[in-house]
Amino acid sequence: MRTRVVSELEAVRRRSLAYTDVDEDELVRQHSPLMSPLVWDLAHIGNYEDLWLVRALGQAAATRPGLDGVYDAFRHDRASRARLSLLGPEGSRAYLREVRARAFELLDHLDPALAHGDDGTRARLLTGGFVYGMVIQHEHQHDETMLATHQLRIGAALLAAGLPAPPGRPVARREVLVPAGPFTFGTSDDPWAYDNERPAHRVDLPAFWIDTLPVSNRAQLAFLEAGGYDDERLWSSAGWDWRQREGLTAPAFWWRDGDTWLRRRLGHVEPVPLDEPVQHVCWYEAEAHARWAGRRLPTEAEWEKAAAHDPATGRSHRYPWGDTAPTPDRANLGHRTSGPAPLGAYPAGASPCGAEQMIGDVWEWTASGFTPHPGFRSHPYREYSEVFFPKDGESSAFRVLRGGSWATGAPACRATFRNWDYPIRRQIFAGFRLARDAD
Numbered sequence: 001m002r003t004r005v006v007s008e009l010e011a012v013r014r015r016s017l018a019y020t021d022v023d024e025d026e027l028v029r030q031h032s033p034l035m036s037p038l039v040w041d042l043a044h045i046g047n048y049e050d051l052w053l054v055r056a057l058g059q060a061a062a063t064r065p066g067l068d069g070v071y072d073a074f075r076h077d078r079a080s081r082a083r084l085s086l087l088g089p090e091g092s093r094a095y096l097r098e099v100r101a102r103a104f105e106l107l108d109h110l111d112p113a114l115a116h117g118d119d120g121t122r123a124r125l126l127t128g129g130f131v132y133g134m135v136i137q138h139e140h141q142h143d144e145t146m147l148a149t150h151q152l153r154i155g156a157a158l159l160a161a162g163l164p165a166p167p168g169r170p171v172a173r174r175e176v177l178v179p180a181g182p183f184t185f186g187t188s189d190d191p192w193a194y195d196n197e198r199p200a201h202r203v204d205l206p207a208f209w210i211d212t213l214p215v216s217n218r219a220q221l222a223f224l225e226a227g228g229y230d231d232e233r234l235w236s237s238a239g240w241d242w243r244q245r246e247g248l249t250a251p252a253f254w255w256r257d258g259d260t261w262l263r264r265r266l267g268h269v270e271p272v273p274l275d276e277p278v279q280h281v282c283w284y285e286a287e288a289h290a291r292w293a294g295r296r297l298p299t300e301a302e303w304e305k306a307a308a309h310d311p312a313t314g315r316s317h318r319y320p321w322g323d324t325a326p327t328p329d330r331a332n333l334g335h336r337t338s339g340p341a342p343l344g345a346y347p348a349g350a351s352p353c354g355a356e357q358m359i360g361d362v363w364e365w366t367a368s369g370f371t372p373h374p375g376f377r378s379h380p381y382r383e384y385s386e387v388f389f390p391k392d393g394e395s396s397a398f399r400v401l402r403g404g405s406w407a408t409g410a411p412a413c414r415a416t417f418r419n420w421d422y423p424i425r426r427q428i429f430a431g432f433r434l435a436r437d438a439d
């Protein structure tokens with residue numbers, strides 16, 4: 001456990017530093033009102049590590065008092081963060097180093113603290129290394145957010161290009177039938193699972209069909225060329241309002257040049273690759289596309305059953321292929337590549353029902369709002385999940401996304417992992433997969 005924690009903490013830090021190894025002006029500037037300045041994310045990562053590893057677990061004083069207000073995501077919205085008195089780039093890096101040194105020092109003295117077991121709260125934080133997993137995942141989540149800031153940024157590429165993705169392949173079956181029956185939704189025993197993934201509970205679903213692959217750029221282009229963006233009947237009323245207000249006519253970062261569709265991807269301009277999963281579409285666009293195709297988005301439970309349920313054992317696995325950690329031949333995660341891999345690139349990552357690319361490549365919008373699993377208990381803080389659940393009698397303002405993207409760090413990805421965002425968001429690395437009722 002200790003070796004794993006140290007290597008994951010170091011790996012994610014290399015990632016954060018790579019995304020912020022850019023000119024000072026790029027770090028402090030507000031690239032989009034949707035995003036924080038990169039330098040805010042950077043020091044926020046350190047502040048979170050200080051809160052949880054140094055203070056909550058280590059019972060030590062703040063590494064640098066007075067920073068909590070500035071780096072509290074609930075105190076200041078993203079668009080206002082550039083106006084706060086933030087640590088500068090060098091100051092942020094130094095803060096991260098100081099916090100990390102104290103966190104490592106604590107880790108060296110951890111076993112005696114555990115053995116005393118005097119403090120139930122700390123013992124619970126430490127069960128299965130949970131609080132370390134939480135801090136590692138939090139940093140990966142902000143790294144993905146920083147990558148979305150890089151994607152929104154206008155200008156020549158700042159980040160090194162990733163490795164080439166494995167080639168795609170034609171997949172024989174377009175959709176598969178998932179038979180009716182119960183499956184285990186969520187988890188109670190995954191040590192690093194967030195509170196919102198818990199507890200495991202049985203859910204009985206009617207049979208449904210789900211696509212073996214996510215929707216491609218080719219299919220999104222077909223929707224577009226069939227007039228899908230201009231056909232009000234395909235859109236929900238909220239979706240159509242948003243489409244009108246924003247003038248949506250194609251996925252974000254796409255434009256037409258003569259007969260070719262081009263896209264901007266992390267500072268590079270290139271033709272839209274037809275056989276990749278579509279990304280940078282909002283939930284409303286996904287919903288309209290599904291209606292055009294005579295299909296629908298899967299519910300969150302359907303998505304997880306298709307990804308994780310093994311009818312041979314009746315169990316849900318941590319990943320579609322089983323319980324072993326992701327490898328580059330099974331899933332496109334962790335920004336190894338600079339985007340999603342072509343359809344069919346991961347036959348070894350198929351789930352028992354035959355669905356592919358459910359983990360990695362693109363987050364997949366589901367039909368579901370973000371609500372608590374039955375028996376949910378907030379842990380260790382309400383602001384991670386609970387404050388985003390709808391109040392009694394209201395419906396969720398968010399939609400759940402599943403499966404992680406090419407930009408998601410592996411420690412922050414598994415079949416039970418739940419992400420959520422507003423149905424209008426397009427800067428995230430999100431696409432979708434289609435489903436339908438079995439009649």
Ligand code: AVJ
Nearest residue numbers: 138141142145384419420421
């Ligand atoms: C789960 C991605 C919605 O970025 O707002 C980061 C993750 N929570 N810091 C977010 C998170 C606290 C969260 N999302």
Ligand code: FE
Nearest residue numbers: 044048073138
């Ligand atoms: Fe955060």
